[in-house]
Amino acid sequence: GAGVSQSPSNKVTEKGKDVELRCDPISGHTALYWYRQSLGQGLEFLIYFQGNSAPDKSGLPSDRFSAERTGGSVSTLTIQRTQQEDSAVYLCASSPTGAYEKLFFGSGTQLSVL
Amino acid sequence: QKEVEQNSGPLSVPEGAIASLNCTYSDRVSQSFFWYRQYSGKSPELIMSIYSNGDKEDGRFTAQLNKASQYVSLLIRDSQPSDSATYLCAVNAGTYKYIFGTGTRLKVLA
Numbered sequence: 001g002a003g004v005s006q007s008p009s010n011k012v013t014e015k016g017k018d019v020e021l022r023c024d025p026i027s028g029h030t031a032l033y034w035y036r037q038s039l040g041q042g043l044e045f046l047i048y049f050q051g052n053s054a055p056d057k058s059g060l061p062s063d064r065f066s067a068e069r070t071g072g073s074v075s076t077l078t079i080q081r082t083q084q085e086d087s088a089v090y091l092c093a094s095s096p097t098g099a100y101e102k103l104f105f106g107s108g109t110q111l112s113v114l
Numbered sequence: 115q116k117e118v119e120q121n122s123g124p125l126s127v128p129e130g131a132i133a134s135l136n137c138t139y140s141d142r143v144s145q146s147f148f149w150y151r152q153y154s155g156k157s158p159e160l161i162m163s164i165y166s167n168g169d170k171e172d173g174r175f176t177a178q179l180n181k182a183s184q185y186v187s188l189l190i191r192d193s194q195p196s197d198s199a200t201y202l203c204a205v206n207a208g209t210y211k212y213i214f215g216t217g218t219r220l221k222v223l224a
Contacts, residue, residue: 031210043202091157099209103158103212105158
């Protein structure tokens with residue numbers, strides 16, 4: 001595709017429900033990132049995928065958060081038993097190889113937990 | 115101490131003036147530095163990248179890097195109302211992990 005695609009663009013859910021957020025990176029980009037941006041805050045690193053290597057999950061805030069990347073392309077971020085503090089914009093980014101490079105961001109998923 | 119620090123602003127400048135945005139970082143081994151612009155409700159987009167000490171110019175934008183002082187700045191000349199946005203500083207220590215500051219909100223007054 002022409003850019004990084006994220007879906008849904010908006011998600012409203014009730015506290016305690018599970019949600020899945022999807023990211024389709026730019027074709028050929030081996031590096032894929034998930035960031036979280038709370039209102040008025042900077043970008044908080046969540047997880048990084050590079051090719052077929054084991055992902056760096058060091059930024060995931062709790063074990064309610066998990067992510068996978070299938071076939072080195074599409075990634076899904078899953079949040080189980082959502083809490084109100086999970087409300088934020090979840091941004092996905094990709095880059096050709098992952099170091100010293102520009103990150104290409106998707107338009108994000110606005111998650112609201114009621 | 116935060117890894118990447120920016121003044122949250124807002125920084126208000128009149129149209130046509132120079133806007134100066136600053137960023138400090140704590141990791142001395144950081145090797146690459148990026149400025150992203152983020153309009154309200156939109157995703158970040160890259161404005162400038164800089165890897166060596168000194169100045170790098172691109173149109174109305176100049177990035178300045180001083181590794182000894184662990185300081186990187188972005189100058190915007192002839193500021194326009196369309197430059198009003200949040201500017202995010204990002205630092206990479208030679209690995210895949212990009213650490214972002216909280217951003218500086220710039221307002222250019224017409």
